[in-house]
Amino acid sequence: MATALSGFDRRDALRRKAGLPPWMNAAPAWVRAIKAIVIILITVTMLYPLVYVIAMSFASPAQARAGVFFPTEYSLDAYRAIFNGGTVTQGLQNSLWVTVVGTTLSLVFTSMLAWGLSRTKEVPGSKAILIMVLATMFFSAGIIPNFLLIKTVGLLDSLWALIIPGLISAFNMIVIRNFFMNLPSELIEAARIDGAGEWRIFLQIVLPLSKPVLAVMGLFYAVGYWNTYFNALLYINDAEKWPIQVVLQQYVLAGVNIPGAVVTEGAPPPPGVTLQMAVIVLATLPILIVYPFVQRHFTKGVLTGAIKG
Numbered sequence: 001m002a003t004a005l006s007g008f009d010r011r012d013a014l015r016r017k018a019g020l021p022p023w024m025n026a027a028p029a030w031v032r033a034i035k036a037i038v039i040i041l042i043t044v045t046m047l048y049p050l051v052y053v054i055a056m057s058f059a060s061p062a063q064a065r066a067g068v069f070f071p072t073e074y075s076l077d078a079y080r081a082i083f084n085g086g087t088v089t090q091g092l093q094n095s096l097w098v099t100v101v102g103t104t105l106s107l108v109f110t111s112m113l114a115w116g117l118s119r120t121k122e123v124p125g126s127k128a129i130l131i132m133v134l135a136t137m138f139f140s141a142g143i144i145p146n147f148l149l150i151k152t153v154g155l156l157d158s159l160w161a162l163i164i165p166g167l168i169s170a171f172n173m174i175v176i177r178n179f180f181m182n183l184p185s186e187l188i189e190a191a192r193i194d195g196a197g198e199w200r201i202f203l204q205i206v207l208p209l210s211k212p213v214l215a216v217m218g219l220f221y222a223v224g225y226w227n228t229y230f231n232a233l234l235y236i237n238d239a240e241k242w243p244i245q246v247v248l249q250q251y252v253l254a255g256v257n258i259p260g261a262v263v264t265e266g267a268p269p270p271p272g273v274t275l276q277m278a279v280i281v282l283a284t285l286p287i288l289i290v291y292p293f294v295q296r297h298f299t300k301g302v303l304t305g306a307i308k309g
Helices: 002-018 029-057 061-066 077-085 087-118 126-135 143-152 170-181 185-193 198-209 211-226 230-235 244-253 272-295 298-306
Strands: none
Touching (some): 211 272
16 A cells, blocks of 8 residues: 555655646656657657658769768759749749738738628628638539639739639638637727728737738648649640749659759759759748748737637
8 A cells, every 4th residue: 555655745746746637647757758759759750751852952063963861962953953943943933922912811811801700799690701701612613613713814824814713711710700709899899989990890809819820821721822822733835924833843843854943054954853952842842931920929829710619
């Protein structure tokens, strides 16, 4: 009995030291060691491909042609060649324009629709509109009708064809709507008593309080627009208007040579593998830069918006 109590006391002391609640016991040392090893293995498995891609994009031509497992000599020739060619640069500019403009417009229209549908008692027919919006999550016209629609309205070979069809995401709208519905109704009523109209309430009260969910939804929209690939294949025929993902497919998967990708005139271009890895890095880098600034809003923005109190 004394041994059992001493064992319980040890576990309780470990629990208190780890800051765990009373109903949770600290795991034994061997369990924690196994968890640590598993987490380290998973982390290495996930990080090695990324580190390898970045390292190979800077690999010297000699080591790239030799097919080394991990380069030890580095060069900027691949990036110089890519930016000299101009094709990848144009693709980055197109994707940047689509991402910035598309994300801004999507947040504007999604938040306005969510605010209107969150005032179910004040907006006639809001429930019927909500049902129609939800229906788009389960039913779609299909590729051919969408293509014919884009062609009919004159958006073929236009970057707007990558923005307008997906301007409002039903899922994102539902999350923002639920966040709006969780805002204190007393605050809205107090603003109305003070004489504030709907637009002033929306712009000066609702939106400033909704920064977490708007930041998260903005990241979702930005990632979607940046990774636009299939719609660009369908609607964009002009190579100068291709986003970076189509450029990535053409020059990495299809193996097409990048036009003008040379460091100096008359010299051979860098090895294809370094060019491919450099394009992958350039296509991935913007989202990796933006994500850390938005990550802190994830818990508050998504959980509060996904659960209606």
